[in-house]
Amino acid sequence: MKTKIITLSIIAVAFMSCNSGKKSETNDSLEVKEEVTQMETPTIxxxxxxxxxxxxxxxxxxxxxxxxxxxxxxxxxxxxxxxxxxxxxxxxxxxxxxxxxxxxxxxxxxxxxxxxxxxxxxxxxxxxxxxxxxxxxxxxxxxxxxxxxxxxxxxxxxxxxxxVMDNEITETYWKLKTLDGKAVTMADNQEREIYFTLKNDGNRVTGFAGCNGLSGEYMLEDGNRIRFVNMATTLKACPDVDVNESAFLKIFELTDNYTVNNETLSLNVGKRAPLAVFEAVYFD
The missing domain is CATH 2.40.128.270 (Lipocalin)
Incomplete structure (x- = not known):
């Protein structure tokens, strides 16, 4: 009788262990499945x-x-x-x-x-x-x-x-430093320095070309690519100001990419030398 009781006890323990293992295995499988589902489905x-x-x-x-x-x-x-x-x-x-x-x-x-x-x-x-x-x-x-x-x-x-929305070059006052590799200096009777700014609002370009105000639009793309369109100036005549506005405007027509390094912006076409180089100016 004692032997029978021991045998039955062993069978009961084995049965419970087996069920417990199956349950654990099932739970583990469900957890893994749930994990995979969560990883594969993008959230709202x-x-x-x-x-x-x-x-x-x-x-x-x-x-x-x-x-x-x-x-x-x-x-x-x-x-x-x-x-x-x-x-x-x-x-x-x-x-x-x-x-x-x-x-x-x-x-x-x-x-x-x-x-x-x-x-x-x-x-x-x-x-x-x-x-x-x-x-x-x-x-x-x-x-x-x-x-x-x-x-x-x-x-x-x-x-x-x-x-691409590149805050690295937008909303910054870019002052012209060199044009076609030559240093640019401001004429004594020039109203202000030559510069441009890329505005986030409406992708607008604003600036000054040496005599006239500058306006237009731009578009940034992957790979530091940039395009300018609808570039125009006001029609003010400045016969006494020694500045070649057409040469400055030409860079916007040709430019297809840019580089930025230590607060310096270069506008380029292909992999050639920069068409123009600008420095960032910050105002208090």
């Missing part, structure tokens, strides 16, 4: 972070290619500012602004947008089509640096590409 926060504080340039509108607008100087784009929940952008002639709201599941909504009222008879696009994208869209999707703004599950209203 990640998706939102990618959408916000990024410059998005239009590439397609209702399925039609829009990349030629960049060549024509119409760099149609927008940026969402996560701190103020505001949207700002450029629609081909005017800048626009408003607010937005993000929700789970890739949902986004925009307020009614306001814009400047500049007249652009030569503009090659109906700006209302751009504004309508944001007033219609209710969700978005990002794939490989391409953004789709959509209405429900219909075909995308528009597609945009992600563009």
């Amino acid at each position: 926060k990640d998706e939102v972070a990618t959408l916000e504080n990024t410059k998005w340039v239009i590439t397609k509108l209702e399925g039609k290619d829009m990349t030629d607008r960049e060549k024509n100087g119409q760099i149609i784009h927008f940026v969402l500012d996560s701190e103020t929940n505001s949207i700002s952008g450029f629609s081909g002639c005017n800048t626009f602004m408003g607010t937005y709201k993000m929700e789970e599941g890739g949902r986004v909504s925009f307020s009614k947008l306001g814009s400047t009222r500049m007249a652009c008879p030569d503009a090659k696009i109906d700006e209302s089509l751009i504004i309508n994208i944001f007033e219609t869209a209710d969700n978005f999707r990002i794939t490989n640096n391409t953004l789709e703004l959509n209405k429900a599950k219909m075909a995308p209203l528009a597609e945009f590409k992600k563009v």
